[in-house]
Amino acid sequence: MTYFEGKVVIVTGSSTGIGRATAELFAKRGAKVTITGRSAESLEITRQLCEKAAGGNADKVLSIIGDVTKEEDTKRIIAETINKFGQLDVLVNNAGAATKPGLQDSHYSQPLEVFDYVMNLNARSLIALDQEAIPHLKKTKGNIVNVSSILGFRAYPSMAYYCMAKAANDQLNRILAIDLAKEGIRVNNINPGPVRTEFLNRNGEPEAARDWVEDNIIKPNCPMARSATSEEMATVIAFLANNDEARFVTGQMLVADGGMSISSPPLPTNAS
Numbered sequence: 001m002t003y004f005e006g007k008v009v010i011v012t013g014s015s016t017g018i019g020r021a022t023a024e025l026f027a028k029r030g031a032k033v034t035i036t037g038r039s040a041e042s043l044e045i046t047r048q049l050c051e052k053a054a055g056g057n058a059d060k061v062l063s064i065i066g067d068v069t070k071e072e073d074t075k076r077i078i079a080e081t082i083n084k085f086g087q088l089d090v091l092v093n094n095a096g097a098a099t100k101p102g103l104q105d106s107h108y109s110q111p112l113e114v115f116d117y118v119m120n121l122n123a124r125s126l127i128a129l130d131q132e133a134i135p136h137l138k139k140t141k142g143n144i145v146n147v148s149s150i151l152g153f154r155a156y157p158s159m160a161y162y163c164m165a166k167a168a169n170d171q172l173n174r175i176l177a178i179d180l181a182k183e184g185i186r187v188n189n190i191n192p193g194p195v196r197t198e199f200l201n202r203n204g205e206p207e208a209a210r211d212w213v214e215d216n217i218i219k220p221n222c223p224m225a226r227s228a229t230s231e232e233m234a235t236v237i238a239f240l241a242n243n244d245e246a247r248f249v250t251g252q253m254l255v256a257d258g259g260m261s262i263s264s265p266p267l268p269t270n271a272s
């Protein structure tokens with residue numbers, strides 16, 4: 001029996017990428033999972049993967065189509081989970097993107113409408129979900145894991161609003177961790193470096209850009225010389241969410257980036 005057997009876990013943004021792999025891993029380890037996102041089609045793929053990971057038990061997976069930037073949807077995600085499963089043990093705040101759909105990036109010169117959306121998705125929505133989830137987490141002595149980014153503490157001008165939002169996410173993590181420790185609730189962030197998902201394409205980049213970024217930005221600048229997989233992020237999230245293994249860990253930013261954020265750009269080898 002694994003730690004997560006019988007636990008109830010919500011993973012936002014689980015229709016693709018890191019969220020999908022995370023939901024699948026929790027299902028495999030015995031949890032009942034709520035998966036959620038806006039795309040019904042992608043969410044259905046995740047639902048099937050989770051059902052299979054749960055040994056074919058469809059009753060252990062709740063699929064909710066919703067937009068976390070809308071408060072009626074964040075309320076519904078928590079309420080429907082409690083309604084179906086009766087408790088909540090882990091909230092994984094994973095949904096995120098660097099820009100507003102249809103707009104190019106979140107450079108500081110982009111319209112404030114982009115700022116409002118990016119802040120809402122990557123920071124405000126966490127507050128909305130946390131506020132609804134905390135009364136239930138108090139009962140189970142559960143925990144929260146937020147998916148932030150190394151861009152919460154490293155600056156990347158073409159994603160200015162995104163960097164600001166992830167920095168807010170990192171501060172919220174610390175503040176909640178202090179506040180909720182007395183309730184027995186832990187709160188932690190994972191701060192990934194580049195992960196090979198649909199993230200870049202959502203930022204308006206063409207499919208081929210992923211290979212270009214891999215070869216020209218990541219390989220030369222990341223000590224491990226590659227992007228991560230979603231599955232590699234999922235195991236870190238599951239560690240942070242495990243009240244046995246990570247029971248004395250709270251308010252932390254666990255950087256999982258192949259060493260990218262600790263390294264400096266390489267010096268030219270022919271310098272004399």
Ligand code: NDP
Pocket residue numbers: 012013014015016017018019036037038039040042066067068069094095096097098121147148149150191192193194195196197198199200202
């Ligand atoms: P994906 O684009 O593959 O996944 C993003 C997920 O968020 C999707 O399930 C998407 O579902 C959901 N989502 C986006 N907007 C909304 C919304 N308004 N309401 C509800 N759900 C939404 O990217 P990743 O898996 O890479 O991203 C997951 C997290 O990881 C994000 O927080 C991202 O910032 C973070 N991250 C990613 C990195 C990377 O290099 N990939 C690096 C560092 C951090 P749908 O479209 O169905 O709504």
